[in-house]
Every structure is written in structure tokens, then in C-alpha cells.
Amino acid sequence: MSTAESVGARFEELYGSAPDGVWAAPGRVNLIGEYTDFNEGFVMPLALPHTAVAAVSRRSDGVLRVHSADARGGVVRLAPDELVPLSDTGWAAYPAGVVWALREAGHTVPGADIHLTSTVPTGAGLSSSAALEVVTALALNDLYELGLSAPELAVLGQRAENAFVGVPCGIMDQMASACCTDGHALYLDTRDLSQRQVPFDLAAVGLQLLVVDTRVKHALGDGAYAERRAGCESGARALGARTLREVEYAHLPEALDRLAGEAPSVRRYVRHVVSDNHRVEQVIALLDAGDVRAVGPILIEGHASLRDDLRVSCDELDLVVTSAVAAGALGARMTGGGFGGSAIVLVETADADTVTKAVEEAFATAGHTAPRVFPAVPSRGAHRVA
Ligand code: ADP
Ligand code: MG
DSSP: OOHHHHHHHHHHHHHSSOOSEEEEEEEEEESSOOSOGGGTOEEOEEEEEEEEEEEEEEOSSSOEEEEETTSSSOOEEEOGGGOOTTOOOGGGHHHHHHHHHHHHTTOOOOOEEEEEEEOSOTTSSSOHHHHHHHHHHHHHHHHTTOOOOHHHHHHHHHHIIIIIIOOOOOSHHHHHHHHOOTTEEEEEETTTTEEEEEEOOTGGGTEEEEEEEEEEEOTTHHHHHHHHHHHHHHHHHHTTOSSGGGSOGGGHHHHHHHTTTSOHHHHHHHHHHHHHHHHHHHHHHHHHTTOGGGHHHHHHHHHHHIIIIIOOOOHHHHHHHHHHHHTTOSEEEEESSOSEEEEEEEEEGGGHHHHHHHHHHHHHHHTOOOOEEEEOOOBOOSEEOO
């Protein structure tokens, strides 16, 4: 049985009739451009083959029922009319938040039955939350013929996460899940959501991008995102810029001089964001020129910046990078929010096994939980499957 069929069958068991349709939306890894999306900067994610799959039916009676095969607690029953932001509905806040955001934006969504399951590892920095939001938004867009574009659905998903769930994330994850295409990375300008699909066929040039899920999440991460965000905002203010996007890399030294009176952390955050925006542009230029191997050292620089300037890495992520590079990887860096989660490793296909073993051995020697390693095959964004 296909995933769509089994998800549909489970839907029917739960709700008593077949779903109106089945949709899928992927998780993502980000190649380069980290903590830049809330500074109106550049990012470059690619969608993973791992997806959230949702079977959904319309309801006209003001009832919203949501169920996840992966969460405890059975069917959650809510009323679209009575959805209240930040009301701690657990995991159900993600799909319910999308219903809320659609209705807030003036769309008619009287109710729905939703059953979902996901192969995106949760809390691994691979955007299982965005996959949930985007799959819900796309399903409701199709079923209620709302006519929204993929970027509009992404923005609504972000609004659900920011305002309803209460997580102050940027727009990258939802845009990746909604807009990525097979075999491409998504070069996204988060200022105006303009985008370019960049061919990213690593297999054709004998390379692989590995994802290393460290399977740890350090509690420190919870407040750190908001603190970095606030630091970037005060840096921009002190420079008279609307956001750090406006600070050009060529003028970074002067900008840092002008921030001499600010907290050292603010200067570090500014240096990270401005230099990571520049790294995205460097990577794009290299990919356009077909020089994929030269991306490796830029990933390593990006990791150093996240570790030393933004300070969002951790021992496990640093160990992925050092052990992979020592074993011959072309480059590696943490990806996503940090403090655990996942790293990416660019390797020659011929070296992938050696590098994987080296990372696993380094983790065993350090006494860390065994990491989960898999190739990041650039996959398609959200779509209807049945
Ligand atoms: P990430 O997006 O990096 O995986 P988040 O903390 O942003 O991590 O989102 C993870 C949360 O999303 C989970 O704690 C859960 O509430 C929700 N979630 C993700 N996938 C599922 C799923 N398959 N079923 C139920 N809830 C899920
Ligand atoms: Mg998330």
C-alpha cells in the first residue's frame, strides 16, 4: 500500500469516510544562510524526501478535528470559531494555527477533518513543524478553492507558527516546504520572497550532501533564538538600518567600528549575519559556475561563524564538522537553529561511507548518542498526492 493509501485508510477508520484528498509537504535542510531570514537576508534550503502527509476532508459544520499518527492523545476536536492563539493545544496548534491564520486573513474555512503522519524527524532542525503547517495550508487551499500561491501559503504557515503557536521563526522553513522543486536548491531573498530554483544535482558531479541528525536538543536553544533576534535588531538600529540586510559585506569593517559602543554580542551577531548573507552569494556564484566542490570551504566558514560569532552550535555539531572534515569531507556545517539538531556534510560520493563511519566513531568515542546519517536528496515541495 502506498503512503497515501495507508493514510487514507487510517483517516477512514478514524472519521468514518474516505478523505477528500491527500497532500504531502517536505522538511528541509539549509545549505547556507543561517539566522539570516529574520534579517531580510538570503537563504538556500532544499527540500528533503521526508514529508508530512495529510488526509483531509471539508466540514461545513464548524468543527475541526485533527489527528496525528505520531502523537499521543487521539483525535483533537476544536471549533474554528473559537481558536485562541497561544492556548497551548500541544501539537494540534500547528494545523489549528493554519486554520486560524487563514480565517484571520479573511478566507472561508468552516471546518475540516485532518489525519496526518510525518517522516520528518521532529526537533532535529529539519522543519517538521513547517511541513505540518504547509501540508495543512495546501490541503485547505485546494479543498476550499482559496486560490493562494505557494509563497502565500508559506506566509500563512509562518503566521500560524509565530502568532498562534508562539514560535518567532523566520520565513525560510515554510518557503522551502512550499516552494522547493526536485533536484534544486531554493535561492530565496527573504526581503521580498523573490526566488530562483538553482540546479543542485550533486550525483551528476559525484558528490553527496549528508544530513547528520545528532539526535540531541539542548534546552539552551529555547531562549537563544529570541536573544539573537533582539541582538540583530539592536545592531540594525544602531547602524540606522531597517534590517541587517541593508549592511553590505564590503562595509562590514566600518559597520563593526560604528558598533564599538554596543554589547560585544551585538557586534558578533552583526558580523555573522552580514558575512553569512555574503556566503550565500558566494555559494550561488560557485554553483552557477559549476564549481560545486569549492562550496565546501564556505560551509566550514559558515559553521565557524555560527559557532564563534552567533554561538548557537554545541559539542555534537562541532564534532560532526571536525570529524567529517578530518575524514576527507569537502565541507560541513550545522544547519537550522543549532544547539543540537542536524549538520550537513558535503562529500565525494566515493568517500561517503568512510566519512559517515568516522563521524559515528567520533560520536561513540565522545560518549554521544549515535547520530542518524542520511543523504539529502533535493526533493519537491508541497503537492497533492491523491
Ligand atoms: P522542527 O521543526 O525543527 O522539527 P519544532 O520544534 O519547530 O522542530 O517542531 C516540532 C514540533 O512540531 C513537535 O514538537 C510537534 O509539536 C510538531 N510536530 C511535528 N511533526 C509532527 C507529527 N508528525 N505529529 C504531531 N506533531 C508534530
Ligand atoms: Mg520548526
